[in-house]
Amino acid sequence: MQAYTTWAGVVAFAAAIAVALGWRANWVPAPLMEVLSYVSSGFLLDGALTALEIAALAMIGGILLGLLLALMRLSSMAPIRGTAWLYIWFIRGTPLILQLVFLYDALPLFGIKLDSFTTAVVGFTLNEAAFSAEIIRGGILSVDRKQSLAAASFGMSAFLTLRRIILPQAMRAILPGMANQTISMIKGTSIASVIFVNELTFRSQQIVGQNFKFFTVFAAAGIIYLIMTSVVAMAQFYLERHYNPEAAGKSRAGVPPAIAAVDNGVAGIPGESGTAWMDRLQGDPADRSPGDEPFVVCRNVQKSYGDKEILRGIDLTVRRGEVVVLMGPSGSGKSTLLRLVNHLETLDWGEITVDGKYVGYKKVIGDGLKPIRNVAKARADARIGMVFQHFNLFDHLTALENIIEAPVHVYGEETEKMRALARNLLRAVGLTSHADHFPHRLSGGQQQRVAIARALAISPRLMLFDEPTSALDPELVGEVLAVIRRLAEAGMTMIVVTHEVRFAREVADRVIFMDEGLIVEQGPPEVVLDHPKHERTQRFLRMVEQADDLMTAPLAQPAEAPRSFGK
Numbered sequence: 001m002q003a004y005t006t007w008a009g010v011v012a013f014a015a016a017i018a019v020a021l022g023w024r025a026n027w028v029p030a031p032l033m034e035v036l037s038y039v040s041s042g043f044l045l046d047g048a049l050t051a052l053e054i055a056a057l058a059m060i061g062g063i064l065l066g067l068l069l070a071l072m073r074l075s076s077m078a079p080i081r082g083t084a085w086l087y088i089w090f091i092r093g094t095p096l097i098l099q100l101v102f103l104y105d106a107l108p109l110f111g112i113k114l115d116s117f118t119t120a121v122v123g124f125t126l127n128e129a130a131f132s133a134e135i136i137r138g139g140i141l142s143v144d145r146k147q148s149l150a151a152a153s154f155g156m157s158a159f160l161t162l163r164r165i166i167l168p169q170a171m172r173a174i175l176p177g178m179a180n181q182t183i184s185m186i187k188g189t190s191i192a193s194v195i196f197v198n199e200l201t202f203r204s205q206q207i208v209g210q211n212f213k214f215f216t217v218f219a220a221a222g223i224i225y226l227i228m229t230s231v232v233a234m235a236q237f238y239l240e241r242h243y244n245p246e247a248a249g250k251s252r253a254g255v256p257p258a259i260a261a262v263d264n265g266v267a268g269i270p271g272e273s274g275t276a277w278m279d280r281l282q283g284d285p286a287d288r289s290p291g292d293e294p295f296v297v298c299r300n301v302q303k304s305y306g307d308k309e310i311l312r313g314i315d316l317t318v319r320r321g322e323v324v325v326l327m328g329p330s331g332s333g334k335s336t337l338l339r340l341v342n343h344l345e346t347l348d349w350g351e352i353t354v355d356g357k358y359v360g361y362k363k364v365i366g367d368g369l370k371p372i373r374n375v376a377k378a379r380a381d382a383r384i385g386m387v388f389q390h391f392n393l394f395d396h397l398t399a400l401e402n403i404i405e406a407p408v409h410v411y412g413e414e415t416e417k418m419r420a421l422a423r424n425l426l427r428a429v430g431l432t433s434h435a436d437h438f439p440h441r442l443s444g445g446q447q448q449r450v451a452i453a454r455a456l457a458i459s460p461r462l463m464l465f466d467e468p469t470s471a472l473d474p475e476l477v478g479e480v481l482a483v484i485r486r487l488a489e490a491g492m493t494m495i496v497v498t499h500e501v502r503f504a505r506e507v508a509d510r511v512i513f514m515d516e517g518l519i520v521e522q523g524p525p526e527v528v529l530d531h532p533k534h535e536r537t538q539r540f541l542r543m544v545e546q547a548d549d550l551m552t553a554p555l556a557q558p559a560e561a562p563r564s565f566g567k
């Protein structure tokens with residue numbers, strides 16, 4: 001594609017040179033000379049400028065209004081959704097020419113008198129907004145919802161998520177449609193002649209009305225339109241390259257000095273060595289020793305989706321520095337419980353505190369808990385790192401950019417300082433040389449290790465792992481579990497949803513077995529895993545054992561072994 005565009009540019013440039021030389025030497029055939037003389041005439045160029053002005057202003061206004069309409073269409077509130085739908089339905093369903101005539105002739109009856117140019121800009125803007133809204137909505141819908149979930153888990157507000165995560169990814173789907181719209185708009189400005197806007201087509205008709213040279217004058221107008229629309233096509237090409245992570249990645253490959261520094265063993269935060277940075281991540285090392293102090297407390301937690309009860313009264317306390325493994329059959333509500341802890345879902349009943357505080361709720365006397373207005377800030381303040389089953393890395397950002405995104409844009413940390421921290425984290429998870437790789441160029445195990453580093457970059461006080469290895473090939477499971485194991489050794493408080501029995505036996509302080517929204521059994525791993533009391537736990541563990549027997553592959557070591565976090 002790039003080669004074709006380059007060749008098209010070369011051919012166009014050569015043709016322009018040939019015409020210019022031919023013009024000077026009088027080699028150009030007389031009819032072509034005449035067409036070219038109209039192309040360069042001030043009268044037509046002035047009309048072209050008017051067309052461009054209308055198109056540019058209407059496109060800017062239309063995109064802004066279209067973005068607003070697209071967001072309204074995606075709103076959870078029916079009246080807002082309905083208003084936007086009605087607007088789009090009406091504007092798309094009526095001819096632009098009628099809308100322009102209405103604005104020009106009918107508005108003065110209501111005391112609003114606009115000149116023809118302003119009327120054209122307003123008319124085209126209102127029209128463009130309806131079409132842009134649907135293109136933008138399509139782009140937003142094309143971005144996986146898991147991206148928003150990951151952003152929310154880091155305390156990113158809805159606006160920040162839209163600006164930093166959703167729109168940059170949606171742009172690739174939006175740009176072709178928008179370029180089409182812009183080109184249609186430039187050509188369509190000729191409709192403005194019905195309200196006497198003196199644009200290019202109108203001026204061509206005026207000339208033809210005097211000299212009857214249809215072919216020559218309209219050919220000149222056509223050439224001018226072609227030049228204007230070609231500029232849009234070129235802008236589209238460069239913007240698409242800009243928003244293409246693959247192409248952008250090539251240009252970002254210039255970062256490697258940082259990587260080289262790490263590989264030479266000199267990277268890291270200046271003045272910090274060994275595991276000092278890990279201490280800094282987690283605050284006072286004294287806080288990390290497991291104690292009796294409750295850190296996460298769930299009391300009578302209940303949650304339903306529609307009529308379906310998912311959690312039916314969970315009581316659970318996780319102590320500071322404790323590693324709790326949640327197990328249970330699919331649908332028992334484990335992931336829902338994790339999402340409730342950091343308020344990615346709202347509680348129906350009961351309460352959850354993290355370090356003695358509600359995450360995004362306030363207590364209303366006699367009415368239980370009510371979500372506060374700024375839940376995103378509450379999530380950020382809680383500093384809960386979350387790792388998802390499907391990694392949910394931001395697809396348009398490199399590994400390093402994924403890690404620094406929340407620290408820089410949510411917590412306002414300095415970019416350079418965070419880049420140094422990110423490089424240290426990548427080294428800790430054994431991915432030093434992958435800092436500039438986009439997620440799609442990493443294996444599942446590598447993506448999950450980046451996701452863990454990303455969660456650690458916010459200096460979490462609690463880590464939630466939602467089946468971190470169940471989407472991985474068996475040989476990649478070991479490299480992720482090795483990283484989690486080292487975090488446990490470093491004293492991180494963690495709730496891990498997993499079916500990895502061997503890992504739970506080695507790492508968990510406590511195993512909790514859930515079924516049908518209730519805690520069925522809990523205790524030290526050697527009790528729950530080796531001598532389960534409940535029939536449901538016994539049956540589940542037998543099934544997991546059978547599944548493990550089928551997977552004969554041993555736990556693999558990471559390609560680049562993670563460094564120890566140490567105590």
Ligand SMILES: Nc1ncnc2c1ncn2[C@@H]1O[C@H](COP(=O)(O)OP(=O)(O)OP(=O)(O)O)[C@@H](O)[C@H]1O
Pocket residue numbers: 305310328329330331332333334335336337
């Ligand atoms: N947003 C949602 N809307 C409706 N139902 C949901 C939603 N999220 C989860 N559920 C349902 O809630 C139930 C519990 O889901 P959850 O993901 O918590 O279970 P789980 O124990 O983690 O299962 P798995 O191990 O398969 O992930 C499932 O039946 C699921 O279909």
